Amino acid sequence: MPELPEVETTVRGLAKFLDGARIERVTLNRPDLRRPFPQDLVQVMTGATITSLSRRAKYGLFHLDRDQSVIFHLGMSGRWRIDPEEPDKHDHMVVETAHNRFALCDPRRFGSVDMVATAELDAWGPFASLGPEPLGPDLTPAYLRAALKGKVQNIKLCLLDQRIIAGLGNIYVCEALWRSGIRPTKQGGKVTRPQLERLVPAIKEVLAASIRDGGSSLRDYAAPDGELGYFATRFDVYGRTGEPCHHNDGGMIKRIAQGGRSTWYCPVCQK
DNA sequence: AGTATCACCTGCTAGC
DNA sequence: TGCTAGCAGGTGATAC
Known part of the structure; x- marks a missing residue:
């Protein structure tokens, strides 16, 4: 969806x-x-x-x-x-x-x-109980730092939690974590300040880029006028199990399960 | 309260 | 070709 x-x-x-x-x-x-x-x-x-x-x-x-x-x-x-x-x-x-x-x-x-x-x-x-809109002014590194403070849950699931940020789903969480070089298994509360400084713009950029492209095109989705978006062809990690990382760092995209759902990440550049 | 697990439902694909 | 198992964009109820 x-x-x-x-x-x-x-x-x-x-x-x-x-x-x-x-x-x-x-x-x-x-x-x-x-x-x-x-x-x-x-x-x-x-x-x-x-x-x-x-x-x-x-x-x-x-x-x-x-x-x-x-x-x-x-x-x-x-x-x-x-x-x-x-x-x-x-x-x-x-x-x-x-x-x-x-x-x-x-x-x-x-x-x-x-x-x-x-x-x-x-x-x-x-x-x-919804958190701030990710494209609005309220999502800042300072907000996220406070919201994640003390969280032992992994950052992937923290970002899927609509009470922390409203509107992120599995695809864009995976993509934003890759763009900001954060390992999805890292505890939310242990994500560093520099990582948060990268994560917030990464979230905004990946969402904005997808909206620009008219939404992702996946099996069950079509824009209301029937035109398909084409962002799906540009995923960097989502669904790319075994393929090389687009950072050309020698890493192969890995799929793991978190909270019963798939996560894709690069074991080399996401730390 | 925070966290983990499962349930909801249909359809598609990969593998035998 | 035909079957089964596994997986899919999300939320929300439940049980620790």
Whole structure:
């Protein structure tokens, strides 16, 4: 899924069509994704105008002219299909305007759709404990140093923790650690100050580069207008088991498991 | 509180 | 060709 850059790309793509649009019809093809769809979702959305769209962490938001916001998460395999020619068996929610049709397609159904009063978004459960946006001004080496202080958990899992930084996922954590020369198994609290000074810009750069390229292109992901991004061809470590490190230091990219998920890194330049 | 493990679900690929 | 095992972008509930 969609990590932060893919969600950002999706929201921007949807906004081209939906910003200011009136929702004519909403169809639910099943009762739930991870969670049940909100009881009054269809009723509130139908006839509402979308006044703006935004993103928080890996969540996309439609803000309605009814003091409510619809929040979607794409899970591992979700995407929005715009004006699909054929229905897909995993199109779980379909939103129609006068001019377009938008299908939320999610084969694994790890995604979610929620609806929350716009004024109460910050206090909404999943948002209440989120850390700072990595592309915003609040993610600094000083912040990260304080957030990681005393952490015995490895830095890879610390960076996946949405309470520390909101929006990083497996791909971009691996890439950012490679760019900053940090071993993923190092304890969070033991990452040095110079390493943090490199890590913060590395996170921002790798995310910004991916957004520039329109989000990564992986098996289950397509930008909402159907165009694929091409950042996937530029990963330095993710999925490159056994291939040479792009720093040409003689290292071969290694895959290990951390917290039940794969991590890729170079044993030579990441210390 | 912090940390570790597992569960959720479908689809694809590698290997036999 | 057909089967099975393993793995996939994330979160959140549970158990120490």
